[in-house]
Amino acid sequence: MDINRRRLLALGAGAAAVAGAGGVATPAAAVDTSSAGAVPSDAALARKLGLRSKYAKGQHYVIGGHGEPLVLLPGWPQTWWEFHKILPALAKRYTVIAVDLRGMGGSDKPADGYDKKTMARDVYELVRHLGYDSVNIAGHDIGAMVAHSFAVNHRAATRKVVLMDVGHPDESLYQLPLLVKPGQGFSLWWFAFNQVQSLPEQLIAGRSRYVVDYFMNAFPPDPSMIDELSRRVYAHAYSGPEAIRAGNAWYQAFHTDVVDFAGYDRITAPFLGLTSEYSYDTMKAVWANQGTDVRVHKVPGTGHFLAEENPQSVIAELTAFLG
Numbered sequence: 001m002d003i004n005r006r007r008l009l010a011l012g013a014g015a016a017a018v019a020g021a022g023g024v025a026t027p028a029a030a031v032d033t034s035s036a037g038a039v040p041s042d043a044a045l046a047r048k049l050g051l052r053s054k055y056a057k058g059q060h061y062v063i064g065g066h067g068e069p070l071v072l073l074p075g076w077p078q079t080w081w082e083f084h085k086i087l088p089a090l091a092k093r094y095t096v097i098a099v100d101l102r103g104m105g106g107s108d109k110p111a112d113g114y115d116k117k118t119m120a121r122d123v124y125e126l127v128r129h130l131g132y133d134s135v136n137i138a139g140h141d142i143g144a145m146v147a148h149s150f151a152v153n154h155r156a157a158t159r160k161v162v163l164m165d166v167g168h169p170d171e172s173l174y175q176l177p178l179l180v181k182p183g184q185g186f187s188l189w190w191f192a193f194n195q196v197q198s199l200p201e202q203l204i205a206g207r208s209r210y211v212v213d214y215f216m217n218a219f220p221p222d223p224s225m226i227d228e229l230s231r232r233v234y235a236h237a238y239s240g241p242e243a244i245r246a247g248n249a250w251y252q253a254f255h256t257d258v259v260d261f262a263g264y265d266r267i268t269a270p271f272l273g274l275t276s277e278y279s280y281d282t283m284k285a286v287w288a289n290q291g292t293d294v295r296v297h298k299v300p301g302t303g304h305f306l307a308e309e310n311p312q313s314v315i316a317e318l319t320a321f322l323g
Contacts, residue, residue, distance in 0.1 A: 037228070039236040042080075042106050049087050051096070053106075057126045060106030061099040065091030068159070069132050070322065071123065072098045075141020075166070076247050077212055078305075079105035079237045081230060082140065085311035086318070093319060097130065099123060101146060103246025105237045114249035115256040116168065120149035124157055136322050138162035140307065142250050145169060145257065148290075151267045158269040160322055164306050164314075165276050167286050168264075169257040194251035201241040208244070209235040219303040221277070226308055267291040272321045274314065276302045295321075 042060060046053040051064035062080050070090060074082045080098035090096050100107040102119050113119070123146065127135050134157045139147030144163040151161040173191075180187050193200060204211060212235045216226040238244055271291035275283045275298050284296040297317055302309040 037232050039232050040229075045081060045084070045233070049084060049091075051087060051091065051098075055106065057122070057129050058102070058108040058110075059099055059122060059126050061097055061126065062087070063095070063097050063130075065094055065096045067094045068322070069127070069130075069135040070094040070096050070318075071127065071135050071137045072096065073101060073123065073137070073139035073143030073146050074098070074104070075139075075143050076250060077208070077215065077238050078141075078234050081233045082305065083307050084230070086307050086315050089311075089315045090318065094136070094322070097126075097135075099126065101143065101250075103243070103249060109242045109246040112249075114246070115253040115260065116145045116149040117153055117257075117260050119146045119250075120153055123150055124154045127157060133157065134159050136160045136162075138164065138318065140164035141166045141304075148267065149257075149260070151269050151271070152264045155268060158267075160270045160272070161267060162272045162274065162318060162321065163287070164274045165279055165283070165304055167283065167290065168261050169254045170261045171258055173254055173258060191251060191254075194248040196248075200248055201244045204238070204244050205241045206239060208238040211235075211238065216305070220305060220309050221301060221303050222309070226305060230308070267294075269293075270321070271295070272297065272317065274299050274306055274317055276304050276306065278303065 040048075041053075042062070043053040046062045046064075049062075049064070051062045053060070053062050055061075060080075072080070072083050072087075074080055080100050083098050087096050087098060102113060102122050103109045123137075136159045137147045137150055138161070139145070141164070144166040145168050147161055147163055148168040151158045176188055176191065178187065178192070209231065212231050216231060217223045220226060238247060267290060271287070271294045273283055273287045273294065273296040275296060277298065277300065280296070280298040287294050287296055299306045299310050299313045299317070307314045
């Protein structure tokens with residue numbers, strides 16, 4: 001691992017600390033690269049994994065397997081597909097339900113409701129629609145924020161909860177610097193950029209592959225762990241103006257999320273935090289105060305996209321924790 005290529009990136013909001021910086025490869029010409037190459041449908045991708053693509057209660061989800069229910073919630077700028085390397089193995093032990101959040105992929109993209117409490121309610125309604133009174137729930141990035149909100153707002157429906165590399169937005173977001181001093185990390189520019197109304201859609205529509213490649217090349221110690229098909233899937237999912245607007249709305253709702261978090265008690269369900277190589281110390285300190293039964297483990301060799309960078313370790317951690 002080339003540590004000199006990376007700097008510690010503290011994502012504020014108790015959110016995460018992940019690896020960033022280093023060279024970023026982008027397409028050579030300023031043309032529409034979002035859908036370059038064939039992008040299979042969600043149904044085709046799900047079948048490839050032995051799962052089924054479904055839609056209910058405004059949400060697209062992929063489901064399959066047998067056993068206790070395990071809901072998986074993805075982050076930005078990804079979709080349910082970020083779990084494709086771990087879903088087949090988990091489906092041998094659990095009924096896996098990978099959900100596209102409100103505004104993501106094949107799910108509805110309404111004008112509002114992108115605060116994490118409302119998004120957690122979406123997931124709760126889907127869970128009840130599927131006939132479950134309670135589930136295990138795991139989230140990454142934005143999905144981890146929603147999973148946290150689910151665990152505190154729907155306690156009786158939460159068996160165990162897993163948060164991956166990101167925590168719930170809190171007051172520390174407002175301490176993030178606009179400019180970072182040389183040698184002390186780099187600016188979380190997308191936190192501010194995604195707050196802007198309308199302009200991101202105009203700049204990114206048809207060019208979302210640039211955004212996907214930036215993050216998929218900058219964060220992982222080995223960018224090749226995010227393969228070409230996955231990059232095409234993610235770029236296609238965020239290629240249109242409505243998808244870009246909805247994804248940005250998750251960030252624009254942070255102000256509401258901070259207020260909600262201030263009124264939350266600790267998570268009472270058994271709570272596993274999984275972190276990258278770089279975020280362990282930060283997130284261990286953050287999460288220690290956010291639950292009553294907390295354990296935090298590092299996933300070796302990862303920069304942020306844990307389930308894609310080291311799927312075998314994530315599978316082992318989840319199965320050991322969930323039982």
